[in-house]
Amino acid sequence: MSALLPPAEQVWWKQPLDRVELIWIVIALIWCLIMFFMMPYWHIYGKQNLSNEAYRARPEEYAKKAEDMIAKYKVREEGGDLKVPVVHPPAGSDVYLIARLWSWSPMLELEAGKSYRIHLMSMDWLHGFSLQPENINIQVHPGYEHVVTVTPGSPGTYSIICNEYCGINHHTMTSRLYVVK
């Protein structure tokens, strides 16, 4: 029962290692290095990278910026009595999305193939921006304004759901995102 007993060799670090072990260590190390280099590689050659752009912001200021944008680019309202504003901002512009208990505002209408600077921030607790069915998931913090440049793919109706648990109505926190030609 030797793993349960002291090793025979006092200086266990001088024991020779077996061939199987040596080969495996070398292979595993190479594989680990490949995985390590994939990340910087993708930053240079890949198209899906999260930005490092983030600012500290106060909820009131952020909400103000979002309200201004809504006033400028609102095209309609949706959701019956909820009157969720839908905005159609120009390509390349700054788009502000507010996450709060338990809704997203405004609803976005974006053009396929154009890029937008989408700002994400929470007014209260943590929320999770989860775009379906693309399955892009980004954490949304209160007090941190995160800017991601997104280029929507094919036209259609997408959904935003909250996937960070944010209390009792977490599962009701949904919205839409339209991509038009």
Next chain:
Amino acid sequence: MAVNRMFRTCPASGLLFHEPAEKLMRFHAVAAVVSLLIGGILAIGVVLTRWQAIHLLPPDLFYQVLTAHGLNMLVFWIIFFEMAVLYFAGSTLLRSRLATPRIAWAAFWLMVIGALVNNYSVFRGDSSVMFTSYAPMGAHPTFYLGLILFAVGALVSCFVFLGTLVVARAERTYRGSIPLVTFGALTACIIAIFTIAAGAIILIPTFFWSVGLIDHIDSLMYKTVWWAFGHSSQQINVAAHVSVWYAVAAIVFGAKPMSEKVSRGAFLLYIFFLQLASAHHLLVDPGLTSNWKIFNTSYAMYLAVLASMVHGLTVPGAIEVAQREKGHNQGLFTWLRRAPWGNPVFSAMFISLIGFGFLGGISGVMMGTEQLNMIIHNTIYVPGHFHATVVVGTTLAFMGLTYFLIPVLFRREVMFPGMAKWQPYVFGLGMSAVSLFLMGAGTLGVPRRHWDISFAGNPFPYEFPGAAWLMMALAGISGLIAIVGGGMYLLITVGSVFLGKKIVTPGFQHVRARENVAAIPAAAPVITSHGSIGAGGMVAPGTFVLAMVFLAAFVLYYFINWKYLSTVWPLK
């Protein structure tokens, strides 16, 4: 105060138990099993609610039950058991008296009180914050208080373990270096001490915040420090269950580590490269740079992953060598076919090893890659991943060890041996299926911690594809199978410990050790050569083939996910 030097030698295994250590181990094991029982009952509610066709619980109760499930399983069951493992590896394996049994008892009761207080807060209904309790979502002060008490108790137990190592060395109860299993336990203990320090740094201010003494907790700071605690504690589990694997290989097969150097070196890598691992929980969070994320998730170039890959080879490798030396030397896999598949100590350990590596390990490394995390974060893939690591891996390994401990530590015969034979398969395979189906559903975007993916009554519902619903239903069915497997374990252990047939050995008693404890055992025999076993110049060719299969699966799965990522909307 006189030092208790009463010992007994287990007639079956030859292990030497110190009287107070033995009692402490029993109590920790019982507390662990009670936590598992509670967590297991709650699992029924969790899994039947997420199976949309049944959708058992209302939302408030679901979130409450899920919070309690996470805490009782991940924190209380696992850590109580780990403390028993520490005492076993410290006192029993070193044949030493336990240092300061009174303090160890105080620590134990502190942990019990902590667990009760925390459960009380969740039971109140105003602390359904999940085990992560991300600020600024707040819980009742007793939620944090319970966790702090529990953590302090665990910390003190860690020091009792370290003290025992000192006592053993001073009283010369062993010769040379400590055994490999104790070395692994020491690794777990060192990581635990760092981890609990991180836990204190975050939970104590949060407690003050919850009672109104501090008025702001930054969400990003909280999440970062919390995961320095939350993730590193998973590494305690890995170090602990890898030690259990080595122990089981030794108990069942008399297997020796292929080389002490490699196995110990791999444990050292855990200590050196783990502390920064909280980063992979923050890959899609704002305010942290990619350089920081890449450096920290790669655990300084994946050296901890490397360590696990090494253990994944050396544990079955050691078994293969032991089996071949016993004569099962033909072909590649005779040694494995002739393994005692009907012995639950072995089958639990082996399923744990395979499940941890193939399901938990591969998925974990994939998720922990900076960009790939974007298509996984907070989906139900994540619980899929950690039910493979912490349930199939850690929990099942501990279950296997329990079957060994029932006769040795509790001196009872295992009740329902026929059922015990099947238990690891029912639990292990059921849980592996749960993991796979949850991962499948997560790939389709199903969120975790979510009461209703049908979005009934919601003005902007999202319709998940039928495959996602199917996956959740299959996860529900396999979850029930796993729960049955868990129930079998509870029935067998509780039955054996309280009602099982006592093992009586004539003349058996605790005896006083005079100077030291007992005669110093001989060291393990020196391995000069393995003779003519193996093939192709390798002593464990079968294991090597298995390792290559693992690597192929790993590489394939890893790049499939990059391929998948490349098809989502470009973003920067």
